[in-house]
Structures are given as C-alpha cells and as structure tokens.
Amino acid sequence: MNLIFEIVRDILLWIGQLTRLSYNEINIIVYYIVIPYTFLHLLDRIFRSQYLRVGFLVVVLMGLLMTVSYTHLTLPTTPYV
Numbered sequence: 001m002n003l004i005f006e007i008v009r010d011i012l013l014w015i016g017q018l019t020r021l022s023y024n025e026i027n028i029i030v031y032y033i034v035i036p037y038t039f040l041h042l043l044d045r046i047f048r049s050q051y052l053r054v055g056f057l058v059v060v061l062m063g064l065l066m067t068v069s070y071t072h073l074t075l076p077t078t079p080y081v
Contacts, residue, residue, distance in 0.1 A: 033060055 009023075016026045037060075040052040 012023055012026045012030065015021075016023050019026070021029075037053065037056055040056050044050055044053050
C-alpha cells in the first residue's frame with residue numbers, strides 16, 4: 001500500500017513541477033475534478049446520455065470562474081522527503 005501511495009505522490013509532484021502548481025492544488029484538481037468527471041463519463045456511457053458530464057463541467061467552470069483566489073483552499077505545504 002505504501003508503494004502505491006509513493007507512486008501516486010511522485011506522479012502528482014511531477015505534474016506539479018510541470019504546471020508550477022503545489023502538490024495540494026494538483027491533489028484537489030485530480031480528486032475533485034478529474035476522478036468525478038471520469039465516474040460521470042462512465043455513467044453517461046451506461047445511460048447513453050451526456051447530461052451528467054455536461055452538467056458537471058458547467059458547475060466546475062462556474063465555480064472556477066467565480067472564485068477570486070484559490071490560496072485559501074489549500075493548507076501551507078511542507079516539502080516531502
């Protein structure tokens with residue numbers, strides 16, 4: 001289990017270096033946007049519709065556009081050793 005966590009952590013840190021976002025910010029994007037979108041995409045394929053995906057994207061985009069600053073959403077980070 002620790003090996004899986006370390007692999008995921010290293011991937012998120014690598015993505016953070018590429019995008020210049022912190023580990024916490026990447027973590028929020030993956031676990032609150034990418035994974036739910038993937039789940040809703042699978043449900044839309046089962047039900048043969050696009051309503052869940054489109055609705056989710058509208059809600060996420062509205063939230064992103066209406067949020068002025070994201071710094072209050074993350075905790076101060078300490079580098080992992």
